[in-house]
Amino acid sequence: MILKNFWYVAASSVEVNSTPLARTICEIPVVMFRTGAGAPAALRDMCSHRRAPLSKGRMLGDNIECPYHGLQFDPVGRCVKIPSQEEIPRKAHICSYPVVERWGVVWIWMGDPDLADPAGIPHKPWRADPAWNSENVHYFHIKASHLLMTDNLLDLLHVSWVHVNTIGFAADAVREDPLVTEVSECMVRNTRVIRNIEPAAALRSWGDFAGRVDRTSVSDWTPPCFTAIHFLNRDPVTTIEFRLDHLITPETARSHHYWLLVSRNFRIDDEELTRKVFEDNSRVAAEDMDIVEAQQRMIDLSPGSVDMPLRQDRGLVAAHRILDRLAKQENAEAKRNAG
Numbered sequence: 001m002i003l004k005n006f007w008y009v010a011a012s013s014v015e016v017n018s019t020p021l022a023r024t025i026c027e028i029p030v031v032m033f034r035t036g037a038g039a040p041a042a043l044r045d046m047c048s049h050r051r052a053p054l055s056k057g058r059m060l061g062d063n064i065e066c067p068y069h070g071l072q073f074d075p076v077g078r079c080v081k082i083p084s085q086e087e088i089p090r091k092a093h094i095c096s097y098p099v100v101e102r103w104g105v106v107w108i109w110m111g112d113p114d115l116a117d118p119a120g121i122p123h124k125p126w127r128a129d130p131a132w133n134s135e136n137v138h139y140f141h142i143k144a145s146h147l148l149m150t151d152n153l154l155d156l157l158h159v160s161w162v163h164v165n166t167i168g169f170a171a172d173a174v175r176e177d178p179l180v181t182e183v184s185e186c187m188v189r190n191t192r193v194i195r196n197i198e199p200a201a202a203l204r205s206w207g208d209f210a211g212r213v214d215r216t217s218v219s220d221w222t223p224p225c226f227t228a229i230h231f232l233n234r235d236p237v238t239t240i241e242f243r244l245d246h247l248i249t250p251e252t253a254r255s256h257h258y259w260l261l262v263s264r265n266f267r268i269d270d271e272e273l274t275r276k277v278f279e280d281n282s283r284v285a286a287e288d289m290d291i292v293e294a295q296q297r298m299i300d301l302s303p304g305s306v307d308m309p310l311r312q313d314r315g316l317v318a319a320h321r322i323l324d325r326l327a328k329q330e331n332a333e334a335k336r337n338a339g
């Protein structure tokens with residue numbers, strides 16, 4: 001199930017401008033644009049007249065014009081003009097969605113608008129802190145359920161296999177794995193500290209490490225499908241520290257949008273390093289994308305099949321329980337409101 005009563009990322013800030021941007025979010029086609037005053041707006045991407053996509057239309061000031069017969073809609077979805085008649089029926093208005101721009105992305109609320117409290121947007125202060133470089137924003141479109149990518153981020157066992165050539169560490173280290181999983185009502189934290197290991201291939205160049213390092217990752221998963229990773233590697237002279245924000249937005253039941261926001265607090269003005277980190281993280285994400293899309297294909301070919309969880313998957317199993325509970329709550333609320 002796709003949870004609706006949450007803030008999701010709809011776009012990076014730079015994507016939203018005076019050209020309409022079409023994106024399907026939680027199975028609903030949405031068009032986004034920015035008003036002259038700079039505020040982002042999001043409307044249902046379907047004209048009330050004959051259901052043409054407004055995203056194929058053009059902006060006339062702050063209003064968007066349908067490309068089919070010229071109806072115009074303002075940034076909150078009110079139909080403000082029907083060129084072929086004076087009267088504007090109430091049914092001409094279309095749905096708009098609350099949006100908030102924060103931490104370099106535009107957040108959208110697809111659920112009950114009365115519950116849309118911006119205080120629910122995850123807190124990412126490092127993205128506004130001048131001591132951190134937060135330039136790298138990645139976007140990926142992935143042909144797999146958003147839950148598979150969420151699971152991937154909760155399942156740290158895969159790092160030694162899927163990312164063997166990038167950020168992985170020697171698989172031996174997971175035999176006596178120091179993975180600690182803590183579960184609270186609405187969070188799963190996976191902490192893994194591995195001491196005195198060879199730095200991963202990508203890390204060697206990021207940190208300029210000569211020898212072995214202590215590697216720490218603390219991954220906080222929160223519903224619906226966000227994972228914030230605090231990643232540190234240090235040797236006696238150097239410490240490199242990243243904040244990796246993995247923000248997943250369902251598109252359909254079988255596809256999702258995936259934003260990865262990368263922040264670091266070392267060599268923050270080193271443009272060459274910024275480029276290198278971007279390339280390396282693109283490769284890491286492509287490795288995840290490849291396995292997750294392949295996994296979805298197998299699942300689609302095997303209806304009724306189930307996972308066989310390992311001890312290492314306890315965080316993932318706990319997150320599924322939280323999601324099930326929230327889905328039941330949301331269903332019950334929707335029934336109450338309908339009844």
Ligand code: FES
Nearest residue numbers: 047049050066069
């Ligand atoms: S379909 Fe949009 S104006 Fe007719």
Ligand SMILES: [Fe+2]
Nearest residue numbers: 152159162288
């Ligand atoms: Fe991964």
